[in-house]
Amino acid sequence: MGGSFTINHLVYLLQGMMWTVVLSALAFLLGSVAGFGVMLMRTARTRLLRQISFVYVQVIQGTPLLIVLFVVYFGLGVVGIELPPLLAAGVSLMVYCSAFLGEIWRGCVESVPRTQWEAAEGLALTRWQTLVDVILPQAARIATPPTVGFLVQVLKSTSLASVVGFVELTRAAQVVNNSLFTPFLVFGIAGVLYFALCYPLSRWSRSLERKLNVGRRQAA
Amino acid sequence: MSAVVKLHDIHKSFGSVEVLKGVSFEIDKGEVVAIIGRSGSGKSTALRCINRLETIQSGTLEVCGHRIDHADLDLRALRQDVGMVFQSYNLFPHLTVEENITLAPRRVKKLPTRDARALALSSLERVGLAEKIDAYPEQLSGGQQQRVAIARSLAMQPKVMLFDEVTSALDPQLTGEVLRVMEILAQGGMTMAVVTHEMAFARRVADRVIFMHQGRVWETGPGAMLDDPQTPELRAFLANGL
Amino acid sequence: MKYTFDFASLQEYWPEFLRGALMTLEMTVIACVFGLVIGVLCAIGRRGKRKWLAALCGAYVEVVRNTPYLIQIFFIFFGLSSAGLRLPIFAAAVLTMVFNVGAYTAEIVRAGMDTIHPGQIEAAEALGLSVPQIYWDVILRPSLERVYPSLTGQFVLMMLSSSVTSQISAEELTGVANSVQSESFRSFETFIVVAGLYFVLAMLLKLAFHLFGQAIFPRRRRLGTPL
Ligand SMILES: Nc1ncnc2c1ncn2[C@@H]1O[C@H](COP(=O)(O)OP(=O)(O)OP(=O)(O)O)[C@@H](O)[C@H]1O
Ligand SMILES: [Mg+2]
Numbered sequence: 001m002g003g004s005f006t007i008n009h010l011v012y013l014l015q016g017m018m019w020t021v022v023l024s025a026l027a028f029l030l031g032s033v034a035g036f037g038v039m040l041m042r043t044a045r046t047r048l049l050r051q052i053s054f055v056y057v058q059v060i061q062g063t064p065l066l067i068v069l070f071v072v073y074f075g076l077g078v079v080g081i082e083l084p085p086l087l088a089a090g091v092s093l094m095v096y097c098s099a100f101l102g103e104i105w106r107g108c109v110e111s112v113p114r115t116q117w118e119a120a121e122g123l124a125l126t127r128w129q130t131l132v133d134v135i136l137p138q139a140a141r142i143a144t145p146p147t148v149g150f151l152v153q154v155l156k157s158t159s160l161a162s163v164v165g166f167v168e169l170t171r172a173a174q175v176v177n178n179s180l181f182t183p184f185l186v187f188g189i190a191g192v193l194y195f196a197l198c199y200p201l202s203r204w205s206r207s208l209e210r211k212l213n214v215g216r217r218q219a220a
Numbered sequence: 221m222s223a224v225v226k227l228h229d230i231h232k233s234f235g236s237v238e239v240l241k242g243v244s245f246e247i248d249k250g251e252v253v254a255i256i257g258r259s260g261s262g263k264s265t266a267l268r269c270i271n272r273l274e275t276i277q278s279g280t281l282e283v284c285g286h287r288i289d290h291a292d293l294d295l296r297a298l299r300q301d302v303g304m305v306f307q308s309y310n311l312f313p314h315l316t317v318e319e320n321i322t323l324a325p326r327r328v329k330k331l332p333t334r335d336a337r338a339l340a341l342s343s344l345e346r347v348g349l350a351e352k353i354d355a356y357p358e359q360l361s362g363g364q365q366q367r368v369a370i371a372r373s374l375a376m377q378p379k380v381m382l383f384d385e386v387t388s389a390l391d392p393q394l395t396g397e398v399l400r401v402m403e404i405l406a407q408g409g410m411t412m413a414v415v416t417h418e419m420a421f422a423r424r425v426a427d428r429v430i431f432m433h434q435g436r437v438w439e440t441g442p443g444a445m446l447d448d449p450q451t452p453e454l455r456a457f458l459a460n461g462l
Numbered sequence: 463m464k465y466t467f468d469f470a471s472l473q474e475y476w477p478e479f480l481r482g483a484l485m486t487l488e489m490t491v492i493a494c495v496f497g498l499v500i501g502v503l504c505a506i507g508r509r510g511k512r513k514w515l516a517a518l519c520g521a522y523v524e525v526v527r528n529t530p531y532l533i534q535i536f537f538i539f540f541g542l543s544s545a546g547l548r549l550p551i552f553a554a555a556v557l558t559m560v561f562n563v564g565a566y567t568a569e570i571v572r573a574g575m576d577t578i579h580p581g582q583i584e585a586a587e588a589l590g591l592s593v594p595q596i597y598w599d600v601i602l603r604p605s606l607e608r609v610y611p612s613l614t615g616q617f618v619l620m621m622l623s624s625s626v627t628s629q630i631s632a633e634e635l636t637g638v639a640n641s642v643q644s645e646s647f648r649s650f651e652t653f654i655v656v657a658g659l660y661f662v663l664a665m666l667l668k669l670a671f672h673l674f675g676q677a678i679f680p681r682r683r684r685l686g687t688p689l
Contacts, residue, residue, distance in 0.1 A: 062664035063657045064625035066636060071657060074649035079465050152528065159530035163629065170532055183540035191529045191537060198528035271588055299590035310585035314604040314681055314689055323599060324589035356681055369585075376589060 005185055009176045013186075016172025017193050019086075023158045023168055026090045028151060031097020038102025043109055045127075053102070060099035066160050068092045073164050089161035097154060104150060108143040109135060145209035152198045152205070159194075169193060222249045224380055224411050225270060230279035232265055239265050241435040242279070247380070252412045254422035254443075257432035258457060263415045266432065267382050270413065271302040284379050300328060303373030304382040307389055309365040311357040311372070317344070318353045321372045328376070343371040347401045363394030367401055374405075381405070383414040419446060419458070431457070469651050475642045482638030483659055489552070489634060490621040490667070493559035497620070498613075500560065501567025502602065508572055519568065526565030532626050534558055539630045555627035555634070563620045570612050574605030607679045608689045614671035618664050625660070635659060 041053035060068065069092040076083050076091075083091070112135050120130035162171035173190035177183050225247040232240035239262050247253050255263050268274045269281060272288055272295060281288040284301040311320050321343050322336040331339060337353075344350045347367035357365055366386055373381060383402065387395040399418060403425050406412055416422055422429050423443040431439040431454045439445065439454050449455040507519040526534065535558045542549060549557065578601050586600040606613070628636035635656060643652040676683045 059657075059661060062622070062661040064622040064636065064660055066625045066628070067639075067653055067657045067660060070639075070653040071650070074643075074653060078650045156528075156530040159532040160626070162532070170530065170536075173533070174536070177536075177540065181544060183536065183544050187533055187537040187541065191525070191533050194529045194533060195525065199524065202524070202528055273584055273587065296590045296592060299588060302588075304585075304588040306581060306585060308579075308581050310579075310581040312582065312585075312600060312604070314607055314679075316681075324586075324591060327595050327599065328590045328592075356685060358685075358687075372589070 027093030035101030
């Protein structure tokens with residue numbers, strides 16, 4: 001076909017970008033819930049729970065997201081569940097997020113000094129109360145910068161959903177390029193759009209981290 | 221003329237703040253000069269100008285025949301002639317004591333690797349730490365680290381040694397061992413400029429004491445001058461301790 | 463509906479899987495070596511006095527870190543071929559990997575360099591070391607030792623990300639998996655096997671990096687403490 005890049009192409013890319021955001025939000029929300037569970041298991045008292053969640057995290061972090069995506073896509077397909085691409089991608093990304101977020105948050109929970117647990121136990125709080133009222137509020141402050149940083153990771157990872165045919169930004173760019181054959185321009189614009197989403201988050205994450213470090217140094 | 225270090229009318233500013241306001245002094249071969257003065261009086265800056273860790277704005281500065289204010293100065297040749305020991309030791313943490321000592325001889329003087337250990341040993345013997353040759357810096361006490369730092373400088377066989385408050389970071393009992401090493405060096409004929417707060421050391425070991433005040437050489441004389449200060453500033457300085 | 467697993471019919475493909483895994487490893491090793499070189503040069507550039515060079519290196523790092531690897535692959539691969547430069551697929555895939563991992567490496571190495579106290583550099587200057595010698599012996603070596611765990615972690619992630627190069631038909635492990643599944647019609651099993659293979663590769667790589675670290679950082683070997 002050929003032709004030149006028009007406003008219609010741009011609108012098409014922007015629509016793809018919107019789906020990138022939707023998919024990212026979905027993956028992040030579902031992944032947060034699952035990741036919270038992973039974090040609880042990783043810090044549980046029961047050894048078996050810790051071991052199971054450890055293996056889970058190791059396996060997911062040791063497997064490419066693209067392969068997770070294929071396993072979910074084909075796996076659910078063969079057991080007869082026909083997932084729409086959005087859901088297949090959402091489930092894969094959720095699995096991926098849960099392992100990474102679980103691990104990030106475990107680190108934050110464990111960086112709260114042991115003495116905080118002991119002090120709360122001294123006040124006869126249950127383990128759950130201690131976690132919710134004492135530990136998590138402290139861990140949350142430490143967890144914010146890396147969690148925001150991980151959002152960038154999620155946004156970038158959603159580009160893989162294009163592989164199973166979900167039309168987000170990367171897929172949209174492929175479609176446009178297939179008709180125009182101007183890869184530098186089309187993928188360049190897609191790159192700029194991704195950058196516009198990710199860079200502010202990166203900056204934000206870094207500034208949060210700086211503030212946190214300053215706060216810590218003053219407290220020390 | 222046997223002066224190895226000659227400063228004449230040195231001016232040095234950081235931004236708009238003039239830190240050295242016309243400093244002049246000389247150090248003869250084999251002479252030990254102690255530089256004392258209040259915090260901020262410009263002692264470190266004067267010392268750091270001598271091996272060009274700081275650049276000067278005006279004045280003439282000659283060290284071991286190197287004209288430091290000249291554009292064609294051979295910086296690395298100068299640095300081979302001038303050793304420097306810092307308050308914070310600055311040993312390289314990823315290298316053993318031996319590697320710390322032989323790094324510069326190997327890199328700068330192309331010392332063959334097979335001669336490196338012997339050089340490290342002989343330098344360490346001068347500071348009494350031969351048995352620590354394979355240790356890493358973090359395995360040593362502060363005093364030991366500082367003695368290794370001295371050995372590291374000595375291994376380059378410098379003609380002049382600069383010491384910038386080398387005992388200030390040390391506990392009193394560790395200070396003694398470092399000062400003893402420096403005293404032995406002084407007796408061995410090393411030319412030394414020593415910025416220090418150890419008045420007893422200055423009095424006993426230094427051939428000459430320079431009192432700096434507000435970026436100037438305020439008073440200078442033999443060690444005994446500390447018992448008979450001429451200026452009210454030196455008198456106040458000595459009375460207040462630091 | 464009931465599904466019966468059939469891993470047996472994949473047995474005949476294991477030489478292919480092995481070939482794919484080896485290619486993944488090969489690509490990763492090449493990418494890491496060149497990525498490290500680029501990362502180090504870029505980290506030095508960002509510290510340097512030349513403003514334009516520092517800005518250029520900074521822009522490279524930010525662009526790579528804030529765009530998806532897949533977009534970078536398409537941009538480079540299709541872009542170059544539209545400009546008439548047709549690289550072999552292996553070379554193109556490795557090129558995109560180098561481009562990608564170089565930026566992450568640069569950021570890690572820079573963080574390592576920031577931990578070097580200025581006094582270390584002054585001490586080295588006072589000993590007469592030249593600027594390149596100071597960079598190598600006093601800045602880079604301890605920096606790399608300090609960031610070695612994050613650096614090698616990044617390399618393992620790069621190995622996993624290399625699966626994306628299958629999208630430009632690189633015949634690495636995922637590429638092999640794609641052809642095996644379309645031949646054998648056992649897609650689910652194929653990707654489970656390949657997931658396992660990647661996991662094994664990741665473990666092997668971690669082990670190799672650990673042993674390599676012990677070999678090149680004697681201090682770590684002897685004291686066992688982080689620098
Ligand atoms: N790199 C620098 N940039 C700006 N100002 C500096 C710098 N180095 C030193 N100064 C200033 O120069 C003045 C003299 O500093 P210098 O370190 O020479 O003093 P000093 O006599 O060695 O003091 P101390 O006993 O505290 O070491 C001080 O006011 C200091 O703040
Ligand atoms: Mg000083």
